Amino acid sequence: MRKVVLLTIFAALMMISSAAVAQTANGVLTVTATVNGSIQLVFNSDASGVALSGAGTNTATLAFGNVSAFGAVGAGIVRTTTATTFTVSSAVDVQVSKTNSASANYTLKAQLGAADAVNTWQVGGVAVTNAAQSTLTATGAYAANTNFPVAITVPFTTASGTLISNTINYQATAN
Numbered sequence: 001m002r003k004v005v006l007l008t009i010f011a012a013l014m015m016i017s018s019a020a021v022a023q024t025a026n027g028v029l030t031v032t033a034t035v036n037g038s039i040q041l042v043f044n045s046d047a048s049g050v051a052l053s054g055a056g057t058n059t060a061t062l063a064f065g066n067v068s069a070f071g072a073v074g075a076g077i078v079r080t081t082t083a084t085t086f087t088v089s090s091a092v093d094v095q096v097s098k099t100n101s102a103s104a105n106y107t108l109k110a111q112l113g114a115a116d117a118v119n120t121w122q123v124g125g126v127a128v129t130n131a132a133q134s135t136l137t138a139t140g141a142y143a144a145n146t147n148f149p150v151a152i153t154v155p156f157t158t159a160s161g162t163l164i165s166n167t168i169n170y171q172a173t174a175n
Contacts, residue, residue, distance in 0.1 A: 037101030
């Protein structure tokens with residue numbers, strides 16, 4: 001009888017331990033992604049131009065500082081004069097890079113952010129206004145610093161102390 005009691009207790013213990021085993025569930029997660037080609041545009045300081053604030057990014061600043069028709073100009077500034085105007089310019093490097101793209105080159109365009117009824121603007125020797133984008137190059141080479149000097153032509157009639165400020169919006173498009 002003692003054996004039967006021990007066997008019954010042993011069997012009860014076995015059932016308790018099997019009931020305490022954790023339950024499991026399985027699942028499968030399918031992961032997909034599609035790679036898209038992309039391009040990036042950054043502004044870099046050119047060794048012969050004014051050092052850019054924010055160089056290496058796509059939102060840099062070119063600060064000419066104080067400019068005038070005569071007298072000293074700051075480092076990296078080129079100045080020319082005519083009978084009625086003076087132009088200040090600085091070399092600015094633009095670098096467009098690509099990834100995961102078969103594009104052979106890119107088109108680069110520029111446009112002033114706001115109208116300027118007094119001064120004239122050029123980028124890379126091409127006139128730019130706020131009216132429409134101007135094409136700077138139709139076959140830009142990727143992963144290379146390309147110099148597109150920024151120039152502002154100021155009339156001699158502009159009052160001393162006048163602040164000249166604008167933005168130039170660049171757009172690179174893969175070809």
